[in-house]
Amino acid sequence: MHNISADDASQANRRWWNSDADAYHEAHPEYLQSFFWCPEMLAEAEAHLLGDLKDKRVLEIGCGSGPCSSWIAETFPSATVIGFDISADMVRRSSGTFPALLADVHRIPLAANSMDVAFSAFGAFPFIPDLTVALREVARVLRSGGTLVIAANHPMRWIFEDFPDERGLIATNSYFEQHYVESDEHGELQYAEFQHTMADWINAFHAAGFSIEGMTEPTWPEDLTTTWGQWSPLRGKIFPGTVIFQARLSEQLPPSPHQHRLQPPGAQ
Ligand SMILES: C[S@@+](CC[C@H](N)C(=O)[O-])C[C@H]1O[C@@H](n2cnc3c(N)ncnc32)[C@H](O)[C@@H]1O
Numbered sequence: 381m382h383n384i385s386a387d388d389a390s391q392a393n394r395r396w397w398n399s400d401a402d403a404y405h406e407a408h409p410e411y412l413q414s415f416f417w418c419p420e421m422l423a424e425a426e427a428h429l430l431g432d433l434k435d436k437r438v439l440e441i442g443c444g445s446g447p448c449s450s451w452i453a454e455t456f457p458s459a460t461v462i463g464f465d466i467s468a469d470m471v472r473r474s475s476g477t478f479p480a481l482l483a484d485v486h487r488i489p490l491a492a493n494s495m496d497v498a499f500s501a502f503g504a505f506p507f508i509p510d511l512t513v514a515l516r517e518v519a520r521v522l523r524s525g526g527t528l529v530i531a532a533n534h535p536m537r538w539i540f541e542d543f544p545d546e547r548g549l550i551a552t553n554s555y556f557e558q559h560y561v562e563s564d565e566h567g568e569l570q571y572a573e574f575q576h577t578m579a580d581w582i583n584a585f586h587a588a589g590f591s592i593e594g595m596t597e598p599t600w601p602e603d604l605t606t607t608w609g610q611w612s613p614l615r616g617k618i619f620p621g622t623v624i625f626q627a628r629l630s631e632q633l634p635p636s637p638h639q640h641r642l643q644p645p646g647a648q
Pocket residue numbers: 390393394397412441442443444445446447448464465466467470483484485486500501502503504505507508
């Protein structure tokens with residue numbers, strides 16, 4: 381169990397992504413030149429997980445330098461695309477083809493019901509302790525019936541150590557209650573990543589008013605030889621590294637978690 385608050389995680393991850401922005405872009409030039417959902421190089425141009433974005437208001441969560449939003453802006457000129465990210469050094473590398481805001485997923489600086497579609501390709505969600513809080517904030521800015529698509533680390537990955545080779549094939553860690561943190565010599569948090577189990581995801585979508593309409597576990601392509609951190613052809617052939625959820629915001633909001641406390645004694 382951890383006791384890391386959302387603000388502490390955001391502060392640490394903002395610092396970390398600022399300091400890693402150059403190295404990240406140098407390490408993944410091919411991935412960052414178009415809209416790929418994940419290290420398995422699933423392209424939105426082929427997957428069409430967001431559907432036709434003509435005339436749609438689209439929000440990217442944790443956009444980094446925005447290769448995905450740039451692709452949308454070029455492919456669907458009539459769409460309104462906005463991205464946001466917590467790291468100024470990631471955002472400042474964006475192409476300028478869409479507005480990129482500096483913001484935390486816990487406090488999105490947009491009006492309620494202002495977007496039709498929201499999505500994230502490994503942005504923000506792996507780095508927050510509580511999915512429900514963040515998904516409720518996304519639900520606030522989406523119109524009812526709006527679409528949300530999120531790609532993130534597959535929950536089963538946490539049982540393995542982060543090695544791309546045979547060492548990463550041995551299950552050594554508990555699936556439950558995990559997080560990974562780095563601190564400096566003074567004990568100050570520098571990086572925080574959180575395990576969200578499959579139940580965490582499904583329950584959080586439900587609590588925030590979304591219904592899950594589809595799930596994708598991208599397979600490793602035969603011709604993809606790239607190793608990216610712990611992602612590798614060896615592991616990719618055996619188990620998934622990414623899960624992508626396609627969800628829709630219900631027309632009716634779910635009951636507030638505090639609703640029952642407001643009812644008078646004896647009320648149903
Ligand atoms: C793996 S990168 C993905 C970025 C982009 N989708 C890409 O493929 O380059 C993760 C991004 O999430 C951002 N991030 C982390 N925590 C966040 C938060 N609480 N709110 C918004 N963005 C966050 C980081 O700054 C980083 O740019």
